[in-house]
Amino acid sequence: MDHLFWYFTGAARAYGLFPVLRAALICGLLYQVDLAVVLGRWLCRKIGILPSRSTLEAHHRHSALIVLPTLLRGQEELNGLKRAMRSVVQNQYPGHLVVVACIDGRAECPGLFPRLEAWAAREPVPQNVELHVVGTPVRMGKAMAMDQGVEHVKTLVAAGRLARFPTFFFNMDADSTLGKNALQRMAFQLTRKRWLTGTPHLIVTSNVLVSPEECVVGLRSLLSTRRWLATLVGREYLTLFTYLDPAKEIAESFDFIGLSIVESVSALEASVA
Numbered sequence: 684m685d686h687l688f689w690y691f692t693g694a695a696r697a698y699g700l701f702p703v704l705r706a707a708l709i710c711g712l713l714y715q716v717d718l719a720v721v722l723g724r725w726l727c728r729k730i731g732i733l734p735s736r737s738t739l740e741a742h743h744r745h746s747a748l749i750v751l752p753t754l755l756r757g758q759e760e761l762n763g764l765k766r767a768m769r770s771v772v773q774n775q776y777p778g779h780l781v782v783v784a785c786i787d788g789r790a791e792c793p794g795l796f797p798r799l800e801a802w803a804a805r806e807p808v809p810q811n812v813e814l815h816v817v818g819t820p821v822r823m824g825k826a827m828a829m830d831q832g833v834e835h836v837k838t839l840v841a842a843g844r845l846a847r848f849p850t851f852f853f854n855m856d857a858d859s860t861l862g863k864n865a866l867q868r869m870a871f872q873l874t875r876k877r878w879l880t881g882t883p884h885l886i887v888t889s890n891v892l893v894s895p896e897e898c899v900v901g902l903r904s905l906l907s908t909r910r911w912l913a914t915l916v917g918r919e920y921l922t923l924f925t926y927l928d929p930a931k932e933i934a935e936s937f938d939f940i941g942l943s944i945v946e947s948v949s950a951l952e953a954s955v956a
Contacts (some may be wrong), residue, residue, distance in 0.1 A: 737868040739778075745851055748780075750833065761799060785817055788816030
């Protein structure tokens with residue numbers, strides 16, 4: 684410890700590294716300061732200063748589309764996709780919900796795609812939920828698989844099976860599961876107006892939940908590299924959700940299609956709730 688202290692105070696200054704270390708320390712503190720904000724907001728919700736419920740008003744319960752682009756190469760991926768779709772179906776979204784599994788390269792494992800279609804056809808769902816399965820003939824990438832799902836919904840609209848294209852667009856990884864009322868909470872944020880401009884939000888982000896087994900859960904785990912990496916992944920991984928203006932044409936509404944991941948500082952509200 685004495686050697687380390689001497690390095691930071693003596694050698695670092697002598698070799699001109701002190702400004703670099705000082706800048707690194709300041710950047711580190713700024714990068715972590717959002718944790719204090721998250722903790723403060725969580726405490727305010729616990730004591731009732733901030734509202735903890737996000738219930739959509741009747742006139743904001745718009746229809747929604749959620750796509751799950753993924754590969755389908757084995758039984759494990761099929762099981763993970765089923766879990767993800769069930770979490771969407773059981774999320775109690777109050778509006779009409781169209782769920783589309785978008786397989787990137789359905790010929791990768793030919794037997795699995797028909798099994799997924801058969802499962803989606805017989806899976807019990809609420810009256811306001813529809814399950815669909817589509818796929819590209821060959822592997823074309825995640826964005827193209829997602830676009831295949833969007834085109835499928837356009838076809839449903841053109842055929843009269845849907846009255847109109849859904850208002851909300853959600854993009855979800857197929858190895859994820861939704862938290863309680865996650866879709867409604869994100870839709871709630873989309874329908875709030877900005878306090879400065881009074882205009883509605885076009886995009887909101889999800890709060891990524893790090894599994895309690897993987898995140899920091901005690902003092903000893905603060906020394907675990909694996910747990911810190913899991914927490915940092917949760918902070919950096921954000922999924923975009925787009926609010927589509929009903930007055931626009933469908934083609935003009937998908938300016939954000941393909942933008943599924945951005946790198947930013949995330950509020951880990953879900954991991955401390």
